Amino acid sequence: MKTKPLADQIAIITGGGTGIGRAFTEALAGAGTKVVIASRREQVLRSAANEINATLGSERVFPHAFDIRDRAQIEALVGDVLERWKNIDVLINNSGLAVPETAEAITEEGWDTVMDTNLRGVMQLVRAVLPHMCTNEFGDIVNVSSQAGKHGYADVPSYCASKFGLLGYAEALRDHVRKTGANVRVFNFCPGLVDVENTRPDQMPRPGFIHVCNMARTLMYALSLDRNVVLEDINIYAR
Numbered sequence: 001m002k003t004k005p006l007a008d009q010i011a012i013i014t015g016g017g018t019g020i021g022r023a024f025t026e027a028l029a030g031a032g033t034k035v036v037i038a039s040r041r042e043q044v045l046r047s048a049a050n051e052i053n054a055t056l057g058s059e060r061v062f063p064h065a066f067d068i069r070d071r072a073q074i075e076a077l078v079g080d081v082l083e084r085w086k087n088i089d090v091l092i093n094n095s096g097l098a099v100p101e102t103a104e105a106i107t108e109e110g111w112d113t114v115m116d117t118n119l120r121g122v123m124q125l126v127r128a129v130l131p132h133m134c135t136n137e138f139g140d141i142v143n144v145s146s147q148a149g150k151h152g153y154a155d156v157p158s159y160c161a162s163k164f165g166l167l168g169y170a171e172a173l174r175d176h177v178r179k180t181g182a183n184v185r186v187f188n189f190c191p192g193l194v195d196v197e198n199t200r201p202d203q204m205p206r207p208g209f210i211h212v213c214n215m216a217r218t219l220m221y222a223l224s225l226d227r228n229v230v231l232e233d234i235n236i237y238a239r
Contacts, residue, residue, distance in 0.1 A: 001227045002137045002183050004089060007032030011090035012081060014068055014125070015039050016061075017048040019196030020144060021094040023212035026052055027220050028090070029060040036081055038064045039095060068095050068121035069113075078128040090223070091129050092142040093122045093166075098159035111158045118162035123169060130184070134177075139184040140223060143170045147192045147237060167233065174230075185230075187222050191215060192237025210238045 011028050015021040016037025029035050029052055037045050045063030052061045064080065066073040081088055096118045099110035126141060133139025148156060149163030167188055174186040194212060195205035205211045214236065222231055 003227060004138055005032075006223070009033045009089035010081065010085045010087045011035045011092065012077070012088060012125075012129070013037050013092040014095035014121075016092075016094065017041065017044040017063070019199070020191075020194055020212055020215050021092070022048055022052075023199065023216040024092055024094065024219055025061055027216035029053075029056060031220070032060070033090070034060055034062070034085065036062045036064050036077075038066050038068075038077055040065065040067050068125065069116040071124050074121070074124050075128055078125070078132075082132060087136055088129050088132055089136075089138060090140045090142070091125065091133075092144070092219075093125065094142075094144045095121065096144065096146075096159075096162075098156045100155050101158065102154060103157050106158060114158040114162050115165075118159070119165045119169065122166060126173065130173075133184050134180070134182045137183050139182075140187065141170075141173065141184065142187045142189065142219065142222070143167075144189045144191070145170075145233075147190055147235070149188075149190055150233075150235070174232075183227060185227065187231060188233045189215065189218070190233050190235045205238070208238050210236065 011033050013021050013024055013035060016025045017039055025035050025037055039045060042065035049061040049063045053059050064077055066077045099114050101110050143166055145166045146163045148160045149167045152160045170186055170188050177184040193209040195209035198205055199212050218236055
């Protein structure tokens, strides 16, 4: 089964400029991976890329502004990465949002915004990337779900539905690559509360939250496993 050192890999991380996504970006770039960070906020992406690259003394993080709800922009992102590097080895579906609305007050606009971002966008991005991973006989897809993909919470029913749906979609994706014999792994992260404000290594997370570095360490552990090892939903939360 084909393997590849992280230093030779190309990764796309949605929402890679802040919070969990930035922690993932720093970890992968620190291991030598070229990382394309993609989200709607171009200035945030540029600042993050400049800061991480300056710390590393090497250009390994590349910003790409796009809206995951727009299929044409998804295809443009994938096309640009393939044109530049010929490969996409890691796809981390990290972008997500919640619209607080109780069950009797859900609006079509709120529901569609959450579903288009957290679920449809992931499906379209995987659909664009997966054929290239299969052709290159190598790839890892990491989905950031949530404990809200395991448990329902009254104040964010649309968010819960999207994250439950993401796990169901990922399970079907994992079954697909298994049946086709593709050398593609599918990992699902299901974190509880993650402190995306106190993110410096010297900062303590708020009570009941975990530090983003724990998400990054878990990612690097998952990617380090032998490629014939299946690691399913990864639950991680504070005591």
